[in-house]
Amino acid sequence: MFDLVSDVDFVEMVPNKSVLAPKETHSTDSNGRYQDLTSIHALDISTARSDDFYATVSGSGNGKAKRKRVISTVQRRAANVRERKRMFSLNEAFERLRGKVPTFAYEKRLSRIETLRLAIIYIAFMTDMLENN
DNA sequence: TAGGCCATCTGGTCCT
DNA sequence: AGGACCAGATGGCCTA
Numbered sequence: 001m002f003d004l005v006s007d008v009d010f011v012e013m014v015p016n017k018s019v020l021a022p023k024e025t026h027s028t029d030s031n032g033r034y035q036d037l038t039s040i041h042a043l044d045i046s047t048a049r050s051d052d053f054y055a056t057v058s059g060s061g062n063g064k065a066k067r068k069r070v071i072s073t074v075q076r077r078a079a080n081v082r083e084r085k086r087m088f089s090l091n092e093a094f095e096r097l098r099g100k101v102p103t104f105a106y107e108k109r110l111s112r113i114e115t116l117r118l119a120i121i122y123i124a125f126m127t128d129m130l131e132n133n
Numbered sequence: 134t135a136g137g138c139c140a141t142c143t144g145g146t147c148c149t
Numbered sequence: 150a151g152g153a154c155c156a157g158a159t160g161g162c163c164t165a
Contacts, residue, residue, distance in 0.1 A: 111138060
């Protein structure tokens, strides 16, 4: 079950893609998306009024109107930037975990799901070692 | 070409 | 009120 651990190799896995950093340039997407999303500092949220962020939605049967949060384009872009940063830090954590999980040196870079599964196996193995020694 | 993986966007919900 | 978190959708890239 733990055969791969016999060839323990804490090789630093080099990412084969430069996908670990948020996009720093404007997109060339044919749909024109990702434009001006580089820096949160470039976003001007000051012009948006809080009233702009809510819309009345017809109720779901009980006649009561719901207040749905509707954000402006500027706020949506800011949220997108935050989400990219969040995913970036998540990927950094995955990268650190890859560095701790033993793999064969010639193996290709572990995917995120592979990293998690292997980490589970590795932790179980180490726990077993501790408990039986 | 299909399938896997990933980045990104987006809207909903939770939390501070 | 607004940021963090999450999951679904979408599209691009890569490999078998």
